[in-house]
Amino acid sequence: LDFSLDQRIADRIAAALAQIDPAGGPEFERNARALKERLALLDAEFRAGLAGCRGKDVVLAGHGAFGYLARRYGLVQIALFGLSPDALPKAQDLMRVVDLCRKRGIRTVYFENSVPPDLSETLAREIGGRVLVLKAGHNLTREEQEKKVGFFDLMAEDLARLREGLGCR
Numbered sequence: 001l002d003f004s005l006d007q008r009i010a011d012r013i014a015a016a017l018a019q020i021d022p023a024g025g026p027e028f029e030r031n032a033r034a035l036k037e038r039l040a041l042l043d044a045e046f047r048a049g050l051a052g053c054r055g056k057d058v059v060l061a062g063h064g065a066f067g068y069l070a071r072r073y074g075l076v077q078i079a080l081f082g083l084s085p086d087a088l089p090k091a092q093d094l095m096r097v098v099d100l101c102r103k104r105g106i107r108t109v110y111f112e113n114s115v116p117p118d119l120s121e122t123l124a125r126e127i128g129g130r131v132l133v134l135k136a137g138h139n140l141t142r143e144e145q146e147k148k149v150g151f152f153d154l155m156a157e158d159l160a161r162l163r164e165g166l167g168c169r
Contacts, residue, residue, distance in 0.1 A: 001069035001136065003043040007036040042155055046073055049159050054167035057104060059097060061111045061120030065136045075166075080119060094123065101127040108132055108165035114139040132161045 014032035018025035050073045057076045058066060064079035080089040080097055100106070107129035111120035113136075120131045135154040144154075162168075 001066060002072045003039045003046070004072065005068065007039050010035045010039070038152060042152060043072075046155075046159055049163055050075065050166070050168060052169040053163070055106065055108075056166065057106050058162070058166070059101060059106055059109050059123070060134075061109050061117075061123045061131075062115040063112075065112050066110075066134060075162075080123075089119070094119070094126075097123060098126045101129070110134045110161070110165065112136055113141075130165075132165050134158050134161060 010032040014028040017028045021028075046069075056074060057078055058070055060066065060077060060079040062079065063081055064077055067077050069075070070077035078097060078100065080093050101109075101123075107127060109120045109124045109127070109129055109131050111117050111131060111133060113133050117131060117133075123129075124131045135158055137151045137154050140149060140154075
């Protein structure tokens with residue numbers, strides 16, 4: 001979720017595909033260029049959209065799935081547990097984040113759509129806050145699939161929720 005890195009990945013994929021299928025090289029390059037243009041626009045939207053926020057702390061009641069995004073846009077990711085989505089936090093982890101939220105006046109807890117909302121609801125209740133969902137871009141619901149929702153749609157939703165939760169102008 002660092003759209004500048006994604007642009008480099010697109011170039012590398014196009015180059016690798018061109019090695020496998022040299023005749024398709026020009027098409028792979030065109031497609032990579034089009035994707036990179038969309039990613040550059042998305043990057044600019046996130047940069048502008050998150051520039052005037054009161055808060056910078058993104059509290060995740062789950063694993064640290066948004067570290068690249070946080071670093072790219074000057075946010076601070078505070079996750080209940082590490083990178084593994086299968087890990088579970090300890091009670092002291094939860095209390096540490098509750099104390100941090102209270103101290104910093106954080107009232108929004110995010111959770112990834114692929115994780116049950118139980119922890120986020122508990123954390124939000126403890127801090128007198130609310131819960132908003134973020135999507136890492138790789139898990140679509142059946143309904144989203146039927147509606148042909150794509151990565152850029154999910155990122156637009158994430159930007160709106162981040163702006164809402166961080167108090168952006």
